[in-house]
Amino acid sequence: MAMTATQRARVSLNVQAGIFIVAVAALILATDWETIGASVFNFGKIGPMFPDIFLVGLTNTLVYTFLGFIVGLSGGLLLALMKLSSFPLYRWIATGYIEFFRGIPALLVFIAFGYGVPLAFGVSWNVTVVVMVSLGMVAAAYIAETLRAGLQAVPKGQLEAARSLGMPQWRAMVTIIIPQAFKIVLPPLTNEVILLTKDSSLIYVLGLTASQYELTKFGRDGISSLGAGLTPLLVAGALYLVITIPLSLLARKFESRSARTKR
Amino acid sequence: MNDVVNSSPKAAHVQAAGVSLTGLRKSYGSNEVLKGINLDVAPGEVVCLIGPSGSGKSTLLRCVNLLEQPNEGTVHVGGFEATHPDVDIDRMRRKVGMVFQQFNLFPHLNALQNCTVAQTKVLKRSQAEADKVAQANLDRVGLGHLADRYPDQLSGGQQQRVAIARALSMDPELMLFDEPTSALDPETVGDVLSVMRNLAKEGMTMLVVTHEMGFAREVADRVVFMDGGVVVEEGSAEQVISAPTQDRTKEFLRRVLDPTHIDLS
Numbered sequence: 001m002a003m004t005a006t007q008r009a010r011v012s013l014n015v016q017a018g019i020f021i022v023a024v025a026a027l028i029l030a031t032d033w034e035t036i037g038a039s040v041f042n043f044g045k046i047g048p049m050f051p052d053i054f055l056v057g058l059t060n061t062l063v064y065t066f067l068g069f070i071v072g073l074s075g076g077l078l079l080a081l082m083k084l085s086s087f088p089l090y091r092w093i094a095t096g097y098i099e100f101f102r103g104i105p106a107l108l109v110f111i112a113f114g115y116g117v118p119l120a121f122g123v124s125w126n127v128t129v130v131v132m133v134s135l136g137m138v139a140a141a142y143i144a145e146t147l148r149a150g151l152q153a154v155p156k157g158q159l160e161a162a163r164s165l166g167m168p169q170w171r172a173m174v175t176i177i178i179p180q181a182f183k184i185v186l187p188p189l190t191n192e193v194i195l196l197t198k199d200s201s202l203i204y205v206l207g208l209t210a211s212q213y214e215l216t217k218f219g220r221d222g223i224s225s226l227g228a229g230l231t232p233l234l235v236a237g238a239l240y241l242v243i244t245i246p247l248s249l250l251a252r253k254f255e256s257r258s259a260r261t262k263r
Numbered sequence: 264m265n266d267v268v269n270s271s272p273k274a275a276h277v278q279a280a281g282v283s284l285t286g287l288r289k290s291y292g293s294n295e296v297l298k299g300i301n302l303d304v305a306p307g308e309v310v311c312l313i314g315p316s317g318s319g320k321s322t323l324l325r326c327v328n329l330l331e332q333p334n335e336g337t338v339h340v341g342g343f344e345a346t347h348p349d350v351d352i353d354r355m356r357r358k359v360g361m362v363f364q365q366f367n368l369f370p371h372l373n374a375l376q377n378c379t380v381a382q383t384k385v386l387k388r389s390q391a392e393a394d395k396v397a398q399a400n401l402d403r404v405g406l407g408h409l410a411d412r413y414p415d416q417l418s419g420g421q422q423q424r425v426a427i428a429r430a431l432s433m434d435p436e437l438m439l440f441d442e443p444t445s446a447l448d449p450e451t452v453g454d455v456l457s458v459m460r461n462l463a464k465e466g467m468t469m470l471v472v473t474h475e476m477g478f479a480r481e482v483a484d485r486v487v488f489m490d491g492g493v494v495v496e497e498g499s500a501e502q503v504i505s506a507p508t509q510d511r512t513k514e515f516l517r518r519v520l521d522p523t524h525i526d527l528s
């Protein structure tokens with residue numbers, strides 16, 4: 001019996017759906033729900049996490065991310081402009097920086113600024129500064145590449161028009177090119193913030209006092225103190241999503257808006 | 264190059280408006296695009312530059328306000344020796360308005376802001392004064408009522424007229440036009456040309472690259488025909504367009520004036 005292409009496609013879809021349902025059912029049957037319930041969904045014992053998981057954990061995650069982003073954005077803009085400079089030394093420095101910080105794990109940067117630098121220079125930085133610098137310097141490398149692409153996406157004629165009106169190079173960049181580039185990079189930049197939000201958890205390698213805990217550290221602390229298994233981490237994870245999903249939606253909105261109009 | 268180095272720094276501020284190009288050469292790699300151009304545009308004069316695609320017209324125009332750096336020769340413009348090593352390029356460019364084939368309006372600014380941004384940032388005019396000048400120039404190009412429109416809300420011809428108003432808002436002594444109507448729908452070409460015609464009547468010094476032979480004939484004090492990076496022929500519009508003496512000019516005009524010929528340049 002011959003089938004048309006649409007019929008074949010429908011049958012294939014049904015088969016895939018069937019396999020999926022069987023697999024999920026098998027998983028549910030094979031699961032030891034009692035153990036899982038006690039170790040992951042043990043919501044009865046997590047009362048003491050509140051309200052500090054909001055007041056301390058969530059707040060610190062937001063603060064650390066924001067500070068890292070500000071440093072990353074300023075540094076990234078500087079690096080992007082250096083990378084586009086006609087002066088080779090600037091380009092080499094920027095390229096070296098970007099490749100280095102994109103090439104090593106962010107965790108190493110946290111360790112370096114948390115322990116290495118204070119040891120080497122005999123200074124003691126407070127945690128906020130370490131997060132700001134570590135997160136910011138890693139973010140700068142990624143943001144630089146995003147901004148460079150955005151700056152290059154502004155048509156060449158824009159710079160020429162600005163320069164032909166007598167604007168010096170820096171003025172043309174500040175007033176004409178960068179505002180347009182920012183609109184182009186708004187969606188990818190929002191994605192950088194999502195990555196930063198998650199990377200702020202790397203601060204766990206530093207010795208923190210309770211008031212400095214961010215979401216992940218707060219959750220880990222709950223694991224050892226509450227006897228609710230991994231449940232505190234589940235709560236922390238949910239709060240990350242509370243931050244990142246709206247950002248994701250925002251990025252999508254920026255994307256569709258810039259597709260509609262250049263303004 | 265030597266005469267540039269030897270001239271005194273004072274030479275950068277010689278008082279003489281208009282344009283004077285001498286021995287201008289420009290290469291991109293091994294491709295020599297301008298092969299020793301001499302060209303003068305007197306104050307108040309309108310010169311139309313014509314020639315086939317790739318002959319170096321845009322490059323010539325861009326050398327006048329130093330968007331391209333010539334390899335050799337001198338450019339005097341609006342009292343500046345633009346090619347002098349000590350010249351203040353930004354100060355020189357304020358005197359030279361440029362209109363591009365692709366308009367190059369700033370898409371994030373509305374028509375009025377397009378005309379004020381350089382006034383306030385470069386000429387340091389107050390916002391109120393800049394607004395007044397901008398509005399007057401938008402009125403002048405017939406678009407005063409669209410001052411708050413953004414470029415993407417304007418037709419090609421309207422955008423080009425805003426671009427002209429933007430350049431005029433800097434009170435230039437010289438206007439450069441690089442094929443200002445080539446990217447336009449035929450029905451909007453006329454509006455742009457009539458703005459340029461009025462500008463010429465008001466005595467603006469203009470150097471215009473164009474394929475609009477009707478415009479050249481009517482408005483140009485002088486027509487210059489370029490081919491292969493050299494000036495092949497120049498003279499009054501009557502001489503060059505109606506009675507060319509050089510074969511290359513005749514060949515070019517035969518192609519652009521033939522209505523059945525489709526020029527893809």
Ligand SMILES: Nc1ncnc2c1ncn2[C@@H]1O[C@H](COP(=O)(O)OP(=O)(O)O)[C@@H](O)[C@H]1O
Nearest residue numbers: 291294296314315316317318319320321322323
């Ligand atoms: N930035 C550039 N780099 C390399 N070659 C160029 C550049 N600009 C123009 N050219 C070359 O110079 C020649 C003249 O170009 P152009 O001045 O634009 O001619 P026209 O305006 O008369 O059409 C062309 O062969 C073009 O390919």
Ligand SMILES: [Mg+2]
Nearest residue numbers: 320321322442
């Ligand atoms: Mg051209």
